[in-house]
Structure formats: structure tokens, C-alpha cells
Amino acid sequence: MTGALLRIYAVLTKEFTQLSRDRITYAMILLMPLVQLLLFGYAINMDPRHLPAAVFSSDHSATANAVVSAMERTSYVDVRYLPRSTDEMDALLRRGQVMLGLTIPPDFTERVLKGDQAQVLVEVDASDPVSAASALGAVAALPDNALDRQLIGAAARPSTSPPFEVVTRRLYNPENITAYNIVPGLLGVILSMTLVMMTAMAVTRERERGTMEALLSTPATPIEIMVGKLTPYVLVGIVQTAVILVVARVLFSVPMAQTAAGWIALTFGVSLFILGNLALGYLISTLAKSQLQAMQMSFFYMMPSIFLSGFAFPFYGLPVWAQYIGNVLPITHFLRIVRGALLKQQTLSDMGPNLLALGLFVLIISTLALWRSRTTLD
Structure with a gap:
């Protein structure tokens, strides 16, 4: 029995010695679990935030700016570009430089104050369905709270009537396939x-x-x-x-x-x-x-x-x-x-x-x- 244990110990010692000499394999044994832990623990997130966005606004009023500020406060988008035309907006979306584009028409404030079906256009790059869903979910709530501080007093509207509508367009994968x-x-x-x-x-x-x-x-x-x-x-x-x-x-x-x-x-x-x-x-x-x-x-x-x-x-x-x-x-x-x-x-x-x-x-x-x-x- 003692002889068998000694032989097992000898083989065990040999294997540990061989393993210590194979530095690459030894490093992989130690690093692989650590990398997996870091990736799954810190890096993986199915709720993307701070998506790059662009805003093309033909209305430079405080009302329009309030909509943009409210969108950024959601933390789902960061406005990084201010294109000067719809062509520039299309190019940014096509090249993948932004995930979301917000277009505010020139008569936005006027229509909001008149209650005349004001609209903003949100275009989202739906080639990444998960990111697109996060972005659209963030902007969907804008009509309910974006203009709370602007529409007060005589400009206040009934609580059942949102001050504007968000029109959304899913680009490149409209069916979300x-x-x-x-x-x-x-x-x-x-x-x-x-x-x-x-x-x-x-x-x-x-x-x-x-x-x-x-x-x-x-x-x-x-x-x-x-x-x-x-x-x-x-x-x-x-x-x-x-x-x-x-x-x-x-x-x-x-x-x-x-x-x-x-x-x-x-x-x-x-x-x-x-x-x-x-x-x-x-x-x-x-x-x-x-x-x-x-x-x-x-x-x-x-x-x-x-x-x-x-x-x-x-x-x-x-x-x-x-x-x-x-x-x-x-x-x-x-x-x-x-x-x-x-x-x-x-x-x-x-x-x-x-x-x-x-x-x-x-x-x-x-x-x-x-x-x-x-x-x-x-």
C-alpha cells in the first residue's frame, strides 16, 4: 500500500512539474476564468446606454432645446453631432456614426403652443435591434415630461393631451428581424x-x-x-x-x-x-x-x-x-x-x-x- 502511494505521488509530482514548465498552458488555466469573470461580470450589459445621437433642429427656441435636454437626461443617448441638413443626418446614420437621429421642424414651438399636432421625427439604426429598442423606449416618454417646465400658466395643456408626438422610423431593419x-x-x-x-x-x-x-x-x-x-x-x-x-x-x-x-x-x-x-x-x-x-x-x-x-x-x-x-x-x-x-x-x-x-x-x-x-x- 505504501509503495502504491509513493508511486502515485511520484506521478503526481511529475505532472505538476510538467505543468509548471508549460507556461502558456499554466497561464491559460489561470487567465481564462479571470477573463470570463470580468467579461460576464462587468462588460456584458443588455441595456445599452449613452448611444451616440444627432440632432437636426430647425427650431432654436427654448421649447425645442428642452426636448433635446430631456432626451439626454434619460442617459440612453448622448448628442454628439449637430448636422446642418437632412442629408448630413442620413449620412451619419448610414455610416453608423450615430444610432439615433432627432429632427425638430421649424414650426415645432408654434404648433406646441397652438396645440396643433406638433411632431418630432426620431430615426433609429435598427440594424442592432437591442440598441434600437433601448433608444426608442427612451424617446417614447418625451411627450409626457419634456416640456413640463415650459408649458405652465396660460400655455399649460390638459394632462390627457401630450404637447407633441414622436414619429419613429426604424432604418435598415424596419421589421426588427x-x-x-x-x-x-x-x-x-x-x-x-x-x-x-x-x-x-x-x-x-x-x-x-x-x-x-x-x-x-x-x-x-x-x-x-x-x-x-x-x-x-x-x-x-x-x-x-x-x-x-x-x-x-x-x-x-x-x-x-x-x-x-x-x-x-x-x-x-x-x-x-x-x-x-x-x-x-x-x-x-x-x-x-x-x-x-x-x-x-x-x-x-x-x-x-x-x-x-x-x-x-x-x-x-x-x-x-x-x-x-x-x-x-x-x-x-x-x-x-x-x-x-x-x-x-x-x-x-x-x-x-x-x-x-x-x-x-x-x-x-x-x-x-x-x-x-x-x-x-x-
Whole structure:
């Protein structure tokens, strides 16, 4: 009995020693629960607030200003833009710079004082149904309390008659169909999950088997090796994109880009995203010592990509620090690109900031992967 316990103790000691030497796996064991706790405990919020908004007011009276102030007091929206025309308002909504647009007509105050069916127009970006519902819920109560301090004395109205009406328009997804938001987002998640993991594990597997050393005896340079290894996976990403878009249209009736400019913009965004994921997978393979480590690091990357990108939860529901992290992730910008191209008919000019972010990601990660591969191969 004593001998058996000693042998078990010896094996146990060996396993703990091996685990302590595998620093990446040990770090994952400690960090993964901590990241999950932080994400679910602090970052995830299904009640988004401080949504970016724009106000186009042709009535600069105190009455109109009171409506805007009351809307901001709800804490659901923050007025960040003051467009000077309806065209500017449309552009802000189409580019995703604002989630809500409030338009106040020039005769608003006059109609309020006369009791002549005064109206304001609220347009909301419904490509994110959860955020749109929060914004519309906040503005729906404006007629009941926005003008309490203005309509007093002779200007007071019967309590049963609101001083104005809020006319709402849901843009880009008027029927509030969740699939229009989720299915295009799945394109980004699937490409990230498969391309990063496939590339990381494939290159690591060659290093484990010793075939990578055979490349050292050839005239191929590190950049030539990287390009040669990643090119087949570019084709895999293109095929996956085509299949997902066809399924999205046939099974879920997701709108597609209506113009050649829209398809060009989408193609450009998809290409950058595929290259970025492949470069990241290659970078992971230069850091991992085994396929298990490559898989662990890929999953560690995927968790914030799903939770902090606006795919699973509203992006504006995240705290500010989580939004900063989310804006670093390429999938955040890709989701805006693919949803913009399919739902909003965006073109290259509308996608400028997001395409620039993806381009910078590709450049930085490719440079790091090439530097690491030079170090590893040399």
C-alpha cells in the first residue's frame, strides 16, 4: 500500500512539474476564468446606454432645446453631432456614426403652443435591434415630461393631451428581424474561428513533426514561406464567405448589397479580414510550442472577439474600457463593414475608418508574424 502511494505521488509530482514548465498552458488555466469573470461580470450589459445621437433642429427656441435636454437626461443617448441638413443626418446614420437621429421642424414651438399636432421625427439604426429598442423606449416618454417646465400658466395643456408626438422610423431593419443582425455577424465569427485556429495549428503541427526544418535547407525566405503557407487558406476563407452569404440569402432572406460599389466595398473588407486572421494564426504558431497551445491561444483570442465586438451583445452596452478593447479587435470593424454593406448599402467612402482599422491590423500583425518567424526559423 505504501509503495502504491509513493508511486502515485511520484506521478503526481511529475505532472505538476510538467505543468509548471508549460507556461502558456499554466497561464491559460489561470487567465481564462479571470477573463470570463470580468467579461460576464462587468462588460456584458443588455441595456445599452449613452448611444451616440444627432440632432437636426430647425427650431432654436427654448421649447425645442428642452426636448433635446430631456432626451439626454434619460442617459440612453448622448448628442454628439449637430448636422446642418437632412442629408448630413442620413449620412451619419448610414455610416453608423450615430444610432439615433432627432429632427425638430421649424414650426415645432408654434404648433406646441397652438396645440396643433406638433411632431418630432426620431430615426433609429435598427440594424442592432437591442440598441434600437433601448433608444426608442427612451424617446417614447418625451411627450409626457419634456416640456413640463415650459408649458405652465396660460400655455399649460390638459394632462390627457401630450404637447407633441414622436414619429419613429426604424432604418435598415424596419421589421426588427434578429437574423439580419446575427447572420451577417456569424460570417465574422466563423472566419475568425476557422482561419486563426486552422493556420495556427497547421504551422505548429509542421514544427512538431520536424518538417519545418526542411524548409531551412531551401532558398525560401521567411516571407516567402509565410505567403506560401497562407495562400491556400485565403481560398478557404473566400469559399466560406461565399457559402455563408448564399445560405444567409436563401434560408434567412438577409438583404444583399444592391450595387457594384457595395460589393466592391464588401470584397475589400472581407479580403482584409481574411488576411488579418491568417496573419494572426501564423503569429500564434510562432509562439506556440504544441498544437494544444495553439488551440488554447486561439480560443483565448475568440472569447473577447465574440463578447466585445457587438456580435453577441450590444456594443454600446459595454463599459467604456471594454469598448476600447473591442475597437482593437478586427472583428468589431468587420461586423460594421459586413452589416453596413448588406443592410445599409454602404460603399468604400462610408467604410473608411473601419477599413483603415483592418488595414492597420493586417500590417502590424503581419510584421510581428514575419519578425517572429525569422527568429524561429533562424
